[in-house]
Amino acid sequence: MQLLLVVVGYLCGSVPFGVLLARRAGVDPRVAGSGNIGAANVARAAGVGLGVMTLVADALKGALPALLARALTDRPALAAAVGVAAFLGHLFPVTLGFAGG
Numbered sequence: 588m589q590l591l592l593v594v595v596g597y598l599c600g601s602v603p604f605g606v607l608l609a610r611r612a613g614v615d616p617r618v619a620g621s622g623n624i625g626a627a628n629v630a631r632a633a634g635v636g637l638g639v640m641t642l643v644a645d646a647l648k649g650a651l652p653a654l655l656a657r658a659l660t661d662r663p664a665l666a667a668a669v670g671v672a673a674f675l676g677h678l679f680p681v682t683l684g685f686a687g688g
Contacts, residue, residue, distance in 0.1 A: 589665055596652040600676025603683055604644035609633040644649075644652035649673040 589640035612633035616624045619632035626645060630638020653670035657663065670681045679685045 592656045592659070592665065593672045596672035597676040599652045600673035600678035601647045602648055603680055604648065605641045608637045608644070612637060617643050617644050645677065649677065654680050672687045
Protein backbone atom coordinates (compact mmCIF):
# COMPACT_ATOMS: atom_id res chain seq x y z
CA MET A 588 0.00 0.00 0.00
CA GLN A 589 2.84 2.40 0.81
CA LEU A 590 4.53 1.94 -2.54
CA LEU A 591 1.19 2.27 -4.32
CA LEU A 592 0.54 5.62 -2.64
CA VAL A 593 3.99 6.90 -3.61
CA VAL A 594 3.47 5.79 -7.23
CA VAL A 595 0.03 7.44 -7.30
CA GLY A 596 1.62 10.63 -5.97
CA TYR A 597 4.24 10.55 -8.72
CA LEU A 598 1.66 9.90 -11.43
CA CYS A 599 -0.57 12.72 -10.16
CA GLY A 600 2.41 15.04 -10.23
CA SER A 601 3.16 13.97 -13.81
CA VAL A 602 -0.09 15.36 -15.20
CA PRO A 603 0.92 18.37 -17.36
CA PHE A 604 -2.02 20.64 -16.59
CA GLY A 605 -0.37 23.58 -18.36
CA VAL A 606 -0.30 21.66 -21.63
CA LEU A 607 -3.78 20.20 -21.20
CA LEU A 608 -5.45 23.48 -20.29
CA ALA A 609 -3.64 25.60 -22.89
CA ARG A 610 -4.77 23.19 -25.59
CA ARG A 611 -8.32 24.35 -24.83
CA ALA A 612 -7.27 27.69 -26.34
CA GLY A 613 -5.43 26.01 -29.21
CA VAL A 614 -2.01 26.86 -27.75
CA ASP A 615 0.93 24.59 -26.97
CA PRO A 616 2.84 26.34 -24.17
CA ARG A 617 5.95 24.30 -24.98
CA VAL A 618 6.36 26.31 -28.21
CA ALA A 619 4.69 29.59 -27.18
CA GLY A 620 6.14 32.34 -25.02
CA SER A 621 8.95 31.12 -22.80
CA GLY A 622 8.32 27.46 -23.65
CA ASN A 623 7.58 26.65 -20.01
CA ILE A 624 4.39 24.70 -19.24
CA GLY A 625 3.80 26.58 -15.99
CA ALA A 626 0.98 28.90 -15.04
CA ALA A 627 2.76 32.16 -15.92
CA ASN A 628 3.50 31.10 -19.48
CA VAL A 629 0.03 29.61 -19.92
CA ALA A 630 -1.43 32.93 -18.74
CA ARG A 631 0.68 34.85 -21.27
CA ALA A 632 0.07 32.45 -24.15
CA ALA A 633 -3.51 31.29 -23.56
CA GLY A 634 -5.08 33.83 -21.21
CA VAL A 635 -5.16 34.68 -17.54
CA GLY A 636 -8.12 32.40 -16.80
CA LEU A 637 -6.32 29.32 -18.06
CA GLY A 638 -3.18 30.46 -16.26
CA VAL A 639 -5.05 30.62 -12.95
CA MET A 640 -6.61 27.22 -13.63
CA THR A 641 -3.13 25.83 -14.29
CA LEU A 642 -1.83 27.30 -11.03
CA VAL A 643 -4.68 25.78 -9.00
CA ALA A 644 -4.44 22.39 -10.75
CA ASP A 645 -0.66 22.26 -10.27
CA ALA A 646 -1.06 23.03 -6.56
CA LEU A 647 -3.79 20.45 -6.09
CA LYS A 648 -1.91 17.69 -7.89
CA GLY A 649 0.66 17.83 -5.11
CA ALA A 650 -1.63 18.49 -2.17
CA LEU A 651 -4.39 15.98 -2.84
CA PRO A 652 -2.23 12.83 -3.02
CA ALA A 653 -0.45 13.83 0.20
CA LEU A 654 -3.77 14.51 1.93
CA LEU A 655 -5.12 11.18 0.69
CA ALA A 656 -2.09 9.36 2.08
CA ARG A 657 -2.53 11.15 5.39
CA ALA A 658 -6.20 10.15 5.51
CA LEU A 659 -5.49 6.51 4.67
CA THR A 660 -2.58 5.96 7.04
CA ASP A 661 -1.38 7.13 10.42
CA ARG A 662 2.13 7.77 9.08
CA PRO A 663 2.96 11.44 8.46
CA ALA A 664 6.28 10.43 6.88
CA LEU A 665 4.40 8.47 4.22
CA ALA A 666 2.24 11.50 3.43
CA ALA A 667 5.42 13.55 3.09
CA ALA A 668 6.95 10.92 0.80
CA VAL A 669 3.83 10.99 -1.37
CA GLY A 670 4.07 14.79 -1.55
CA VAL A 671 7.73 14.57 -2.55
CA ALA A 672 6.83 11.96 -5.19
CA ALA A 673 4.20 14.33 -6.60
CA PHE A 674 6.80 17.12 -6.68
CA LEU A 675 9.24 14.84 -8.51
CA GLY A 676 6.48 13.88 -10.92
CA HIS A 677 5.95 17.58 -11.61
CA LEU A 678 9.66 18.13 -12.25
CA PHE A 679 10.21 14.94 -14.26
CA PRO A 680 6.81 13.95 -15.71
CA VAL A 681 6.61 10.54 -17.32
CA THR A 682 3.94 11.98 -19.63
CA LEU A 683 6.47 14.40 -21.17
CA GLY A 684 9.42 12.02 -21.38
CA PHE A 685 10.80 13.03 -17.95
CA ALA A 686 11.56 16.57 -19.17
CA GLY A 687 10.17 19.87 -18.01
CA GLY A 688 7.58 20.50 -15.39
